Amino acid sequence: MSDKPHQNLAVIGHVDHGKSTMVGRLLFETGSVPEHVIEQYREEAEEKGKGGFEFAYVMDNLAEERERGVTIDIAHQEFDTDEYYFTIVDCPGHRDFVKNMITGASQADNAVLVVAADDGVAPQTREHVFLARTLGINELIIAVNKMDIVDYDEAKYKAVKEDVTKLLKQVNFRSDDATFIPTSAFEGDNVSESSENTPWYDGPTLVEALNDLPAPQPPTDAPLRLPIQDVYTISGIGTVPVGRVETGTLDVGANVSFQPSDVGGEVKTIEMHHEEVPQAEPGDNVGFNVRGIGKDDIRRGDVCGPAEEPPSVAETFEAQIVVMQHPSVITAGYTPVFHAHTAQVACTIESIDKKLDPASGEVAEENPDFIQSGDAAIVTVRPQKPLSIEPSSEIPELGSFAVRDMGQTIAAGKVLSVNKR
Secondary structure, three states: OOOOOEEEEEEEEOOOOOHHHHHHHHHHHOOOOOHHHHHHHHHHHHHOOOOOOHHHHHHOOOHHHHHHOOOOOOOEEEEEOOOOEEEEEEOOOOHHHHHHHHHHHOOOOEEEEEEEOOOOOOHHHHHHHHHHHHOOOOOEEEEEEOOOOOOOOHHHHHHHHHHHHHHHHHOOOOHHHOEEEEOEOOOOEOOOOOOOOOOOOOOOOHHHHHHOOOOOOOOOOOOOEEEEEEEEEEOOOEEEEEEEOOEOOEEOOOEEEEEOOOEEEEEEEEEEOOEEEOEEOOOOEEEEEEOOOOOOOOOOOOEEEEOOOOOOEEEEEEEEEEEOOOOOOEOOOOOOEEEEOOEEEEEEEEEEEEEEOOOOOOEEEEOOOOEOOOOEEEEEEEEOOOOEOOOOOOOHHHOEEEEEEOOEEEEEEEEEEEEEO
């Protein structure tokens, strides 16, 4: 582990705008992937008739992805800059992978939005920016990519910059804080070194912009919250839940409670990067073993917390949502699937309490009959099976969610208050 502060970085944007190539280039330029590995990928890419994909191959190291040329799962890769030690959360761009994007973006502190200069703002660019905003990503670096394809034309760059700035304003991102950089991930322009091809640009390179990101404040003063991603049985140890510490600290010897499964015990061991550690902090991905907990006692979507301050389980909760896309209208009684941290639970919208003006956040209408695409609202939600969730004002890491139905993300939101069961 590095002694520099750690950041989780999401790389988001529309499919085919060059995210994987950008990630591969970043890893290569920061010395995280040796030259000979890139060479090997280059040969392999050319054999498959996908020359130019070698940087993307660094990320898409699943055979199936190479055949399809698409990013499927969220690959975790690490690299260092002068200031930070980064874990890249490479978020798939394809529609059917938005789900991964939701669990992916919610794990990131900051994000790089990749927008192709020749294509500009595309449907998924909008969706990813919107999700990033709702899921609490603070700073956005925008790489206007594929500048080589538009012959490094400044006018093209400015047009994309203007469109993205409009989009950021629409979703209340602080657009003044966004850094725009003209890049070519394929050629390496302005990634780690300033490019002679863009004499009209005098801002930072991508690596410099990453160094300038504000340090994330680890939420260690909040109680422990650790959503479970998977549960394994490991011989010689027993049941090992795996997940990422969102808030607080996990300590060997502590008594913990898993909700909503409502079981608990004492933490015997914690393992991170295949080494035993006495304590895990926010941002750490860990496997741990709890005395007396069997594989069937807990499941993905459970949240681990201190026995004396267990995670809340909602009978109902009040939430603020924004509807991104829905073919018709949403009324009380609608039951889509809510994705919150690692849980996926069908929830019924019991009542639509207020319709908000999405630009200002002011109440536009009390108890409206329905809401539709583009509307923001305050709703009361009843999970169909137990769900552990927290008010975003208290524990933002466990207070946001996305709503999916018919294979797409239809809304995203945050929890205002929880009526505990």
